[in-house]
Amino acid sequence: MHTDLVAALDIGGTKIAGALVDRAGRILARAQRATPAQQDGETVMQAVAEVLGDLAGSPLWGRAGAVGIGSAGPVDASAGTVSPVNVPGWRGFPLVDRVREITGGLPVELIGDGVAITAAEHWQGAARGHDNALCMVVSTGVGGGLVLGGRLHPGPTGNAGHIGHISVDLDGDPCPCGSRGCVERIASGPNIARRALEQGWLPGPDGDTSAAAVAAAARAGDPVAVASFERAAQALAAGIAATATLVEIDIAVIGGGVGKAGEVLFTPLRKALTDYATLSFVQRLTVVPAQTGTDAGLVGAAAAALTRGPEVPAAAR
Amino acid sequence: MHTDLVAALDIGGTKIAGALVDRAGRILARAQRATPAQQDGETVMQAVAEVLGDLAGSPLWGRAGAVGIGSAGPVDASAGTVSPVNVPGWRGFPLVDRVREITGGLPVELIGDGVAITAAEHWQGAARGHDNALCMVVSTGVGGGLVLGGRLHPGPTGNAGHIGHISVDLDGDPCPCGSRGCVERIASGPNIARRALEQGWLPGPDGDTSAAAVAAAARAGDPVAVASFERAAQALAAGIAATATLVEIDIAVIGGGVGKAGEVLFTPLRKALTDYATLSFVQRLTVVPAQTGTDAGLVGAAAAALTRGPEVPAAAR
Numbered sequence: 001m002h003t004d005l006v007a008a009l010d011i012g013g014t015k016i017a018g019a020l021v022d023r024a025g026r027i028l029a030r031a032q033r034a035t036p037a038q039q040d041g042e043t044v045m046q047a048v049a050e051v052l053g054d055l056a057g058s059p060l061w062g063r064a065g066a067v068g069i070g071s072a073g074p075v076d077a078s079a080g081t082v083s084p085v086n087v088p089g090w091r092g093f094p095l096v097d098r099v100r101e102i103t104g105g106l107p108v109e110l111i112g113d114g115v116a117i118t119a120a121e122h123w124q125g126a127a128r129g130h131d132n133a134l135c136m137v138v139s140t141g142v143g144g145g146l147v148l149g150g151r152l153h154p155g156p157t158g159n160a161g162h163i164g165h166i167s168v169d170l171d172g173d174p175c176p177c178g179s180r181g182c183v184e185r186i187a188s189g190p191n192i193a194r195r196a197l198e199q200g201w202l203p204g205p206d207g208d209t210s211a212a213a214v215a216a217a218a219r220a221g222d223p224v225a226v227a228s229f230e231r232a233a234q235a236l237a238a239g240i241a242a243t244a245t246l247v248e249i250d251i252a253v254i255g256g257g258v259g260k261a262g263e264v265l266f267t268p269l270r271k272a273l274t275d276y277a278t279l280s281f282v283q284r285l286t287v288v289p290a291q292t293g294t295d296a297g298l299v300g301a302a303a304a305a306l307t308r309g310p311e312v313p314a315a316a317r
Numbered sequence: 318m319h320t321d322l323v324a325a326l327d328i329g330g331t332k333i334a335g336a337l338v339d340r341a342g343r344i345l346a347r348a349q350r351a352t353p354a355q356q357d358g359e360t361v362m363q364a365v366a367e368v369l370g371d372l373a374g375s376p377l378w379g380r381a382g383a384v385g386i387g388s389a390g391p392v393d394a395s396a397g398t399v400s401p402v403n404v405p406g407w408r409g410f411p412l413v414d415r416v417r418e419i420t421g422g423l424p425v426e427l428i429g430d431g432v433a434i435t436a437a438e439h440w441q442g443a444a445r446g447h448d449n450a451l452c453m454v455v456s457t458g459v460g461g462g463l464v465l466g467g468r469l470h471p472g473p474t475g476n477a478g479h480i481g482h483i484s485v486d487l488d489g490d491p492c493p494c495g496s497r498g499c500v501e502r503i504a505s506g507p508n509i510a511r512r513a514l515e516q517g518w519l520p521g522p523d524g525d526t527s528a529a530a531v532a533a534a535a536r537a538g539d540p541v542a543v544a545s546f547e548r549a550a551q552a553l554a555a556g557i558a559a560t561a562t563l564v565e566i567d568i569a570v571i572g573g574g575v576g577k578a579g580e581v582l583f584t585p586l587r588k589a590l591t592d593y594a595t596l597s598f599v600q601r602l603t604v605v606p607a608q609t610g611t612d613a614g615l616v617g618a619a620a621a622a623l624t625r626g627p628e629v630p631a632a633a634r
Binding site: 074076083131132146148149153155156157159160161162163165166167168169170171177178179180181234235238241242243245246247248250275276277278279280281 | 449470483484488495552594
């Protein structure tokens with residue numbers, strides 16, 4: 001049997017997406033269910049089974065030789081379990097074993113969603129050709145992943161690159177994670193909006209108080225909106241510089257809704273990076289927007305399955 | 318010719334040490350010169366040549382098959398050059414080529430001194446058996462290195478693990494590196510002593526204002542001295558937690574003069590780690606004192622040469 005495809009799953013708090021993906025990273029079949037996030041664990045698993053069932057109905061299914069899963073975290077790749085914050089019915093849920101059973105024993109690779117998006121950016125996006133990269137998602141939360149020495153670095157449990165929860169302000173505001181002054185606590189979309197509102201920013205007649213609305217106000221020159229993005233940029237810069245100083249990356253890629261804010265974010269971010277990335281070996285660090293889109297999670301999960309481990313597919317290099 | 322030994326060089330701002338080291342990590346011959354740190358680059362190089370000359374006078378020299386160098390940073394392993402902060406005559410100095418010439422073409426491995434100490438701790442010290450570790454030196458400065466996936470992670474230029482210059486206080490005091498609120502700016506020995514003095518700590522009749530004297534006062538219950546160590550511990554904890562969150566380490570090893578302060582440092586450090594290392598995959602992180610001594614730099618440089626790259630010698634696993 002010719003197994004030149006992989007099945008990919010992208011599991012989040014809102015939807016469970018599946019696909020059959022070829023070695024060039026092309027999506028040849030798709031399936032999707034809403035995540036029954038507030039229901040019991042077996043009901044969530046049933047939705048995963050339905051996505052896989054749809055894919056198995058494709059005439060291409062027989063060519064799938066492995067399954068790659070990118071899941072909202074935390075995950076535990078060594079145990080094959082997941083405990084997504086927004087899916088309370090899954091705590092230490094044995095997702096890898098369950099998917100292996102459903103698929104008749106196919107090998108299953110599990111990584112966190114930030115690591116999956118990193119695999120996608122390294123394979124097809126802005127980190128292509130970079131052997132040492134940080135890829136981030138800045139939206140409702142702040143996540144990320146690392147490529148080190150040309151290979152994905154998921155870490156032993158598949159959670160490495162979790163830049164949203166490093167503290168860049170050790171006396172700062174409490175973060176829901178239990179720490180203080182985390183990058184996410186300062187730079188996530190909701191925190192950008194919260195800070196602007198607290199400082200007196202007034203939304204437009206549509207009442208939109210999202211970070212996207214703050215970005216629009218900043219582009220129009222509203223100084224409070226500008227300042228909120230500058231503060232987010234400062235925290236992101238401190239976190240990116242810390243990462244570069246610790247593991248020597250030469251590029252940081254930023255995706256997610258806040259990453260789409262454009263120069264309102266990237267201009268102060270590049271300026272702040274020169275303040276925090278000071279040592280000789282990190283001064284050439286660049287920061288760019290992500291290039292992959294909504295399929296990044298699926299494509300990255302496929303990359304993990306194609307290589308049966310943390311290597312990027314050969315075609316990507 | 319049987320080449321079962323390596324020559325190791327440990328180059329710092331005070332001394333240049335050399336040794337012949339076997340595959341078990343035993344030092345079989347030694348040589349040393351003071352570093353003429355304020356003189357021109359060729360004079361510094363002459364001291365290195367004299368150390369190598371002494372080693373070459375040993376009857377064991379013929380068994381040396383490679384040279385490992387651990388140097389004060391920054392280094393550039395990819396270019397083979399060094400620019401130690403405290404040796405102004407060496408800026409982009411081609412140390413690897415020069416050592417290769419002197420030794421008749423032996424292969425030369427160059428790493429930063431923090432990476433070298435990490436190699437030593439992984440081979441013979443407290444990080445033995447740990448596949449993912451951060452090793453730190455906390456003394457006049459704060460340096461470090463990483464072991465990831467069982468292998469030393471020097472990074473492309475040999476400087477990775479530079480935890481002393483990550484910012485944990487993005488609005489904090491300016492650091493000589495150009496950034497703000499760096500771990501070193503809060504936790505180094507001179508900064509522990511400075512903070513204690515600023516807060517009203519009075520040295521004893523001997524007038525000793527070193528961090529060791531502050532540690533002694535803290536052990537005796539002086540609240541200002543205790544508070545200065547607690548603040549250092551907080552900064553170290555934030556930096557260690559950030560490292561664990563980014564790359565998934567399970568142990569942090571602390572050496573150097575401040576690391577010898579004992580429970581005055583380690584008790585508040587372990588407490589602060591529970592504040593900052595909050596995500597599930599970093600909660601089992603432990604922090605312990607270093608075990609290797611003043612030869613750590615030589616032993617680590619030897620480890621790098623024995624493996625001709627970032628792997629730890631097989632005997633160490």
